[in-house]
Amino acid sequence: MEKRLKDALIAIVGKENFLDSIEDRICYSYDATNQKYLPDAVAFPGSTQEVSGIMKIASRDKIPVIPRGAGTGFTGGSLPVQGGIVMVMTRMNRIIEIDNDNLIAVVEPGVITGKFQKEVARSGLFYPPDPASLEYSTLGGNVAECSGGPRAVKYGVTRDYVLGLEAVLPTGEIIHTGARTMKSVAGYELTRLLVGSEGTLAVITKIILRLIPLPEAVRTMLAIFPEITQAAKTVSEVIRSRIIPSTLEFMDNATIRCVEDYLHMGLPVEAGALLLIEVDGEKEIIEKQVSKIDELCRKGGAERIEIARDEAEQEMLWKARRSISAAIVKLNPTKVNEDIVVPRSKVPDIINALHGIAEKYQLVIVNFGHAGDGNIHVNIMTNRKNKDEMERVEKAVEEIFRTTLNLGGTISGEHGIGITKAPYLKWEVGDTGIEVMKRIKASFDPNNLR
Ligand SMILES: Cc1cc2nc3c(=O)[nH]c(=O)nc-3n(C[C@H](O)[C@H](O)[C@H](O)COP(=O)(O)OP(=O)(O)OC[C@H]3O[C@@H](n4cnc5c(N)ncnc54)[C@H](O)[C@@H]3O)c2cc1C
Incomplete structure (x- = not known):
């Protein structure tokens, strides 16, 4: 320089x-x-x-x-x-304000997500978005990616908690979007435009977040299924029964094996799949929900159901879920990680399709994710140095995206487009969609520097 x-x-x-x-x-x-x-x-x-x-x-x-x-x-x-x-942005890491009267917080972008959640919980408040990276990722990064996590099935994603922003445009101008209020329709909705814009439109320097009351109680359960399709169908049954769990996560056999190998916590390595289900809210209501879900899982073919008795057991079940990313890289050094979403009723179809694609291209594909909102993390475990295999990976990714779009889904639920999915974005939004995005971009960043 x-x-x-x-x-x-x-x-x-x-x-x-x-x-x-x-x-x-x-x-x-x-x-x-x-x-x-x-x-x-x-x-x-x-x-x-x-x-x-x-x-x-x-x-x-x-x-x-x-x-x-x-x-x-x-x-x-x-x-x-x-x-x-x-x-x-990590130096700008102050929680500027937690407003208990209006249930909002104002933060700088470098605040670590998990730290913020703990801080608001001290006041009996709840910030639900929970990417598995929450111990490290920043709220600014979460807003820029519109991150989600297991709780999205009930509570939504980062976008649903951002009321307003301060941001600096590529020209250096400073803008303020949204308001500290629960409602505002003053002008175009620039807050929503910036959330999920992946740093391509502006640098976020302040965030006004909506908070909600901390739920009274939480119950966590694990249901183990011999066949993956049984688990996938049970996900649809739970949603159809009008219960919205606070999380409804799924792991396939390959994921279970990796996590067990990593943590040695006694997970059933022969199982086809498992569901990690959590409900929260008023004690009496969630007890009823737990028994209804227990019944649906048994009907769906679950051969074992464990219900955590205390916080330590809950934490153990969550440890399994949060260790997946670290555990699966033992299979192969390169992880091609897609986060497709399909309508919830199509989860069984996409799971079947993914198995077919793994077989067709002779690849190791590990699937887990937020089954409750149809967001499946498809991980192709490969080795970048193996040229022939990487060509097959590319074809498999294309087929995964095509199948997802044909099922009415989207190519990214929470990880964003970035550089890895840029070539596929037009498949979903079309040429005109890309053109409109370029025009919006030009109004924020006339020199196209980002
Ligand atoms: C183990 C692991 C688990 C994960 N689990 C999840 C998950 O469950 N759900 C999920 O959604 N994601 C997950 N992720 C992905 C990642 O953690 C999220 O995308 C997260 O929001 C990124 O935050 P970050 O602070 O690391 O941002 P970075 O990776 O540093 O940046 C991400 C994007 O945000 C932009 N950006 C960052 N800060 C700002 C700012 N202040 N203003 C404007 N743009 C900015 C960057 O330019 C970049 O485009 C996971 C990642 C890992 C490694």
Whole structure:
């Protein structure tokens, strides 16, 4: 990077918040996709004004600026594909306010999701979005990706909790969207446009979040099925019975084996699939729901059902779910991770189709995910160095996306498009859809720097 530019950036963030040695740049060259693109420099702004200052300089010199939270993204959105400045938001990590009267919070983007949840729980409040990465990922990253998690089936995703934003445009201008109120229809809904925009339109510098009361009680259960199709059909039956669990997660046999091998917690490695189900709310109501779900699982063919008796047992069941990502990479070093969604009633169809695709292309495909909202994490476990296998992986991914769209689904439920799914976006939104998105982008980022 030119000295003139480096000096200008250091004048904004301070020497200690600017990195450009090769060793430091390598540390910010990758995310959870494991693809690598080297930035020219890394800056850590400490305020909205500093973000704005960086953007103005970058805009003047036509340099890309890539916002980054914790770098846990699965689609490469934080990667500096064309070089430029990686702007890491983790210094802006204050919970500015928890407003108990209005049930809202105002935060900076670098706050870690799990830390925020614990903090609001102290006031008897609840922020439901729970990506499995919540111990590391930032709220800014969650907003940029519109992240979801197991609780989305009942509580929705990040978008459903964002009331307003402060953001800095690529030109350096600062905008405020939405309001601190539960309702607002003043002007275009820019908040919703920015949520899920993956850092391509603006850098989020402040977030107003809606909170809800913490549920009185939670019950967690595990149902083990000999056949995967039995589990998939039971998911549809539970939803059809008008019970919306707070989570309804599923793991196939390959996932169960990996997790058991990783944790040694006594999971049934011969089982076709298991469902991890949680209900929350008033004690009396959830007890009734637990017995109804128990009945539906047995009817659906479950051969074993475990109901957690206390928080420690609940935590153990969740440990299995949260360990999946780490456990499955033991199968093969490269994980091609898709997060398709189908209408809930189509879960059995997509599971059957995925098995067929794995067989057709002779690939190891591990499936788990948020069955309750039709969001299946399809993980093709492969080795990037095996060229022949990677060609088959590409064909399999195309067939998975085509099948998903034919079933009325979407190619991404929560991980975003980033660089990994960009070639497929037009299959879902069409050429005109892409064109409209480009026009929106141009109004935020006239120099197309991101
Ligand atoms: C083990 C594991 C489990 C995961 N589980 C889930 C899951 O259950 N559900 C889920 O939805 N995702 C999951 N993810 C993906 C990832 O954690 C989420 O996408 C998360 O929201 C990314 O947050 P981050 O802070 O790491 O953002 P980064 O990865 O750093 O960035 C993600 C995107 O957000 C943009 N961005 C970051 N901060 C800002 C900002 N302040 N302003 C504008 N743009 C910004 C970046 O440019 C990039 O495009 C998982 C990832 C891992 C590694």
